Amino acid sequence: MQASGGQGTRNCVSCGRQIAFDANVCPFCGHDYRMQMMAPVPQKKDSGMPVAGGVLIIIASLGYFLVGGLMAASGSVVFGLSLGASGVVVACGVLLLLLGVMSLLGGIFAIQKRHFGIAIIGGLFVIPSILGLIGLILVAISKDSFES
Ligand SMILES: [Zn+2]
Structure with missing residues (x-):
């Protein structure tokens, strides 16, 4: 200039x-x-794909909260098991809740286009759900949109 x-x-x-x-x-x-x-800063590719992927991952993570919450809360009441077995059911429920928290976090980061690694890990946890799998793919193919 x-x-x-x-x-x-x-x-x-x-x-x-x-x-x-x-x-x-x-x-x-x-x-x-x-x-x-x-002004002439190279603009980042503004893709909606990570946001869509993050939303799908969050929706899929809600399944963990639902199932995990039910298991942790009801335990032996629902399954009519002995005290030891109900403890296992509650532990499984808590584990599912933790998976839900991790995948929820991954979905939130995907929407914010931050922490690509955590977003991918969150997406991996929801692979059992078809929504989560689609979300993970959307996040994975839009790596360039994330802040490094
Ligand atoms: Zn002047």
Whole structure:
């Protein structure tokens, strides 16, 4: 952006007054020249795919919450098992809840296009669900959209 060199001043494009050639901000009208310098930043590909994938992963994770919550809450009441077996059922329910939390987190990160690795891990947990599988694929193929 260097015009005829050697000149110490130029005219402000906004107010027309003389200002220092390398001034960042016009002292008269406040026109900010740094914005112009920052303008040609290469734009990221704005794809909706990670968002769609994240939503699908979150929906799929709700299945974990539903099943896990039911198992953890009801235990022996539903299955009529002995105390030890109901403990196993409750433990399985809690494990499913944890899987739900992980996949929910992955879905949220996918929507925010942050932490690609965690988004993928969250998607892996919901593979048993067809929605989760589609979501994982959508997130995986839009890796470029994520902040690195
Ligand atoms: Zn000015």
